Amino acid sequence: MPGVSLQQINKQFGNDTAVSPTDLEFNDGELTALLGPSGCGKTTLIRMIAGLETPSGGRILLDGQNITDQPAHIRRFGMVFQSFALFPHLTVTDNVGYSLKINGVGKEQREQRAQELLDLVQMPQFGKRRIGELSGGQRQRVAIARALAQQPSIFLLDEPMSALDAKLREEMQVELRLLQQRLGITTIVVTHDQREAMTMADRIVVMKKGQVEQVGTPDEIYNNPASLFVASFIGKANFINGIIRRGTVIVGNNELATADKPGFIDGSSVTLFSRPERCRIVDNTGENTMRGEVTYVRNVGSLFEYHLTTDIGPLIIEKPNLQGNSPITKGQQILVQLPADSIKTFPALAA
Ligand code: ATP
Numbered sequence: 001m002p003g004v005s006l007q008q009i010n011k012q013f014g015n016d017t018a019v020s021p022t023d024l025e026f027n028d029g030e031l032t033a034l035l036g037p038s039g040c041g042k043t044t045l046i047r048m049i050a051g052l053e054t055p056s057g058g059r060i061l062l063d064g065q066n067i068t069d070q071p072a073h074i075r076r077f078g079m080v081f082q083s084f085a086l087f088p089h090l091t092v093t094d095n096v097g098y099s100l101k102i103n104g105v106g107k108e109q110r111e112q113r114a115q116e117l118l119d120l121v122q123m124p125q126f127g128k129r130r131i132g133e134l135s136g137g138q139r140q141r142v143a144i145a146r147a148l149a150q151q152p153s154i155f156l157l158d159e160p161m162s163a164l165d166a167k168l169r170e171e172m173q174v175e176l177r178l179l180q181q182r183l184g185i186t187t188i189v190v191t192h193d194q195r196e197a198m199t200m201a202d203r204i205v206v207m208k209k210g211q212v213e214q215v216g217t218p219d220e221i222y223n224n225p226a227s228l229f230v231a232s233f234i235g236k237a238n239f240i241n242g243i244i245r246r247g248t249v250i251v252g253n254n255e256l257a258t259a260d261k262p263g264f265i266d267g268s269s270v271t272l273f274s275r276p277e278r279c280r281i282v283d284n285t286g287e288n289t290m291r292g293e294v295t296y297v298r299n300v301g302s303l304f305e306y307h308l309t310t311d312i313g314p315l316i317i318e319k320p321n322l323q324g325n326s327p328i329t330k331g332q333q334i335l336v337q338l339p340a341d342s343i344k345t346f347p348a349l350a351a
Contacts, residue, residue, distance in 0.1 A: 003028040003186055004049060004154060009058035011044050018044040020210045021058060026154075031180050031187040033197035036207035037233070042190040043158055045207075049188065050156050051075045062153070078152035078185075080143045082159045086131045092118065093127035096145045103150070117145035120179065137168045144176065148183070155180070155187040161196065173199045194234045198222065206230050222275075228346045231273045238279070238315050238338075240272040241348055249345065251312040256288050259341040269348035276305065278342035279317040281328070282335050289337045297326050304328070310336060 004026040011019040019041040026032050034042040047053035049060060051072030060068045067075060086095050094101075096117050097110035105113075111127075118124050121141040131139060140160060147155065160176070161169040177200045180187050191197050197204045198218045206213045206221060206229075214226040225231035232239070242251040244264040249256045249272060256272065264270060282289055292308035292315060304326045308315045317336060328334060 003030075003063065004188075005061040005064075006045075006049070007059040007061065009045070009048060009055050009060060011041070011048060011053065012056045017210050019048070022212055024205060024212065024215070026186055026188055027203070028186055029184045030202040031177065031189065031200055033201035033204045034188065034190045034207060035192065035194060035197040035204050035233075036213075037192060040207040041210040042192075042207055046156055046158055046188055046190050049154075050077055050079055075154075076150055076152055077154040077156050078147035078150070080140075080147045080155075080157045080160045082162050086139060086142055086146070088131045090131070091127065092123070092129050092131070092134070092142050095131065095142055096149055098146060099150050113149060114145070117148055120148070121145045122175075136164050137172055140164065140172060141175075144179070148185075153186070155185045157187070158190040159192070160189065161191075161193075169196070170199070176200065198234070206233065225273070225344070228271060228273070228349060231344070231346070236276050236316060236318075238272075238274045238276060240274070240312050240315075242270050242272060242312075244268045244270060254290060254312050256312070256338065256343065257340040258343040258345050260343070260345055262345040264345070264347070271346050271348045272338075273344045273346060274338050274342050276316045276318040277303075278339060279315065280337040280339065281317070281319070282337045285335065286337065288340060288343075289335055292334055292336045294328055294330050294332045294334065297328065297330055299326065308334070308336065 006022055006024040008021040008023060009019065010021040034045060036042055044053060048055050051070060055068065059066055093111055093114045096114040100110045100113060115127060118127055121144055123138060123141055126138065134142065161172055164172060173196055189200060201218060203215060203217055204221050205215050208229050214221060214230045221230060221234055225234065231237050240251055242249040242256065244266055246266065249258055249270060258272065290310045290312060292310040294306050295309055296307035298305040303318050303320050306317050306328060308317065315336065
């Protein structure tokens with residue numbers, strides 16, 4: 001399966017920049033998620049890769065070949081977009097085999113291929129149904145089967161789960177990922193849902209205002225965000241403002257040790273980042289410990305989220321729900337530690 005390279009690809013709509021000049025590699029057989037808030041340019045980027053939007057500049061390479069000017073129907077990438085756009089008057093089999101029909105493939109061969117694909121998406125019995133007789137999740141699987149009918153080299157999905165409810169969405173994310181791994185097909189998924197990107201992707205491209213903020217594996221992006229934007233967009237986080245004095249971070253009357261030893265000059269304003277699950281509840285004072293009062297306990301089922309007021313400001317910490325009820329209650333005074341190696345230091349955002 002080939003990979004896709006973008007070289008300085010960009011898109012202007014009039015005076016507005018939807019995508020700034022961008023270099024990206026989509027590796028052979030990998031699933032890459034394009035992740036970012038609404039309007040950051042994800043859809044424009046995937047539409048340029050599909051051949052549905054003409055870039056203002058730059059090049060798109062498929063397996064080293066320049067395909068920038070190739071029309072979409074020549075690229076023949078598999079595509080599933082937000083509205084599955086299935087044909088309601090056709091049966092499931094005819095929907096799946098539609099592109100084969102357009103390309104002159106005979107009925108018998110078409111039906112055989114459609115059946116193989118329906119087996120693949122675990123809908124072997126549904127060939128004769130009409131689209132209106134299917135659930136949202138089933139429609140999505142038909143759309144995926146249809147996109148795979150021509151054995152595309154690249155599979156492009158733009159918010160493919162947006163029409164599904166939360167539970168089905170999670171199931172489909174896992175199913176789609178397993179299918180993609182089985183087929184080994186180079187896949188690009190656009191999403192604004194960080195959980196979806198974390199669940200499915202080999203690599204995540206985080207975008208902001210038409211630019212790439214960070215490219216990395218889900219672990220890299222979650223544990224080592226490159227900017228405050230990425231840190232706040234992916235997962236929950238605590239952000240604590242402080243000032244650098246003699247190489248350490250001062251927050252109010254507290255001095256916090258950080259393992260990342262940033263090279264900030266004295267007097268710099270910084271923002272510290274720490275994940276709630278890395279904060280500890282401890283019995284004794286020590287490095288980076290502080291008193292906190294529990295102001296809210298949130299039961300999320302598998303874990304408890306504690307909201308605290310502390311000397312360094314509000315903090316959220318998370319602990320797994322191991323015994324069915326929270327050992328800590330609202331109003332309780334506790335000691336919290338932010339381990340130095342759980343803290344990352346960023347320049348503070350300008351006020
Ligand atoms: P969403 O998650 O809301 O779909 P997105 O990240 O996919 O957002 P795009 O749809 O790529 O973002 O849009 C990027 C920017 O380009 C936006 O400011 C949008 O208004 C603008 N834009 C997109 N398509 C056009 C168009 N055809 N004409 C003019 N501006 C456009």
